[in-house]
Amino acid sequence: MITPACRRLVALCALGTTLGALAACGSPQQTPTPRTASSSPASAAPGHPSAPLSHAPxxxxxxxxxxxGPAGLTPVFRNAPRAPGKTVALTFDADMTADQGGRAAAGEHFDNPGLIxxxxxxxxxxxxxxxxRWAEEYPDQARSIGRDSLFEIANHSYSHFAFTDDCYGLPTVPEDRMREDxxxxxxxxxxxxVPEPMPYFRFPGGCYDRRxxxxxxxxGVTAVQWDVVSGDAFATDADAVAQQVLQGVKPGSVVxxxxxxxxxxxxxxxxxxxxxxxRRQGYRFVKVSELIGTANARH
Structure with missing residues (x-):
């Protein structure tokens, strides 16, 4: 005969087995995932009995x-301090104006997968x-570049219209639409x-003024200019362009x-x-973000 005490013991054992199975399947009985302060305002301070044992990432x-800059103006970065270290940032403008879709449809290539x-x-x-506009025309390439840790993508405007008058013949963006662009x-x-475009902005044509x-x-962007003009735009002599770059590069340069x-x-x-x-000359290639970080560290 099974006594009442034995029945209670059997029930408790069965309950323990069930809870163990639920825990193994990821039920709420699992050990809680550590919470960061941003995910829970009530997170316990380190050392508190309810604080997680492992550190949150x-x-x-x-x-x-x-x-x-003065009066809160957008800051402008051209190059990093010249010393220490021989670093250089190669930058590439993926240009396409808002009205060039027809030319792309007709076969003109505004991308350059061979370069990448x-x-x-x-x-x-x-x-x-x-x-x-370039990202809209070539979304697969934009995504591929943006998700490759070798690169970083920054903002070059939507339309590649100029932000000043008389900028290489580009159409202009009205002042009241510049931020919107x-x-x-x-x-x-x-x-x-593109998962994390950088908070850097290059004015089309490099043209800007106080306005x-x-x-x-x-x-909240930092405007990024350059100190080395490659001269590759519309060039047909690769050797001449390469020579111009090599003659212009200094430690901390932006090309x-x-x-x-x-x-x-x-x-x-x-x-x-x-x-x-x-590289033979001892230069190390970096992204613009590293140069800006270096410039901040020097101030």
Whole structure:
């Protein structure tokens, strides 16, 4: 005969078995995942009895930017301090204006997959300043570049219209739409699948004035210029372009080139010439974000 005490013991054993099975399947009986302060305002301080035993993963740090200029104007970065270390950043403008869709449909190539492949083969970190219109035209390439840790993608406006008058014949963006143009580019980059576009902005044509700096200041970007002009735009002599880059590079330099086959057909060959020579000279290739971080550390 089974006594009442034995019945209670059997029930408790069965309950324990059931709870163990649920825990193994990921039920709420599992050990709680550590919470970060951002996910739970009531997270316990370290050492508190209810605090998790393991450390929560650190939140990713925000990319370095420069402090705003006088009156909160958008800061402008051209190059890092010349010493210490021989670093250089290669940057590539992926240009496409808002009205060039018809030309792309007719077969004109505003992309340059050969250039990106060369950078990957040579293992060269680089920063690509991409227009929103380019990302819309080539979303697969934008996503591939944006998800490759070798590269970082920054903002080059949506339409590649100028932010000043008389800028290489480009159409202009009205002052009251400048900020909107920058924000629209970020929207296009995200939509194309670029997970973390950088808080850097390159003015189309490199043209800006105080009015333009004030207009985009609310976006929180750092404007990125350059100190070495490659001259690859519309060039047909790759050797001449490579020589111009090699003569201009100094420690901390930012080199401007292009990622558009139709407008800069020699750039891939320029990169294949310049990279091994600069490495022979002791240069290390970095992204713009590293140069800006270095500049911040020096102040």
């Amino acid at each position: 650190a939140a990713p740090s925000r990319p370095p930017t420069l402090a705003p 492949a060369a950078l990957r083969t040579l293992k060269v970190p680089a920063t690509v300043f991409m227009t929103g 920058v924000e629209r580019a970020y929207t296009a980059l995200h939509k194309a699948g 333009a700096l004030r207009a985009v200041s609310g976006t 401007v080139m292009h990622c558009t086959r139709s407008a800069a057909p020699t750039t891939e060959q320029v990169v294949r010439t310049v990279v091994p020579e600069l």
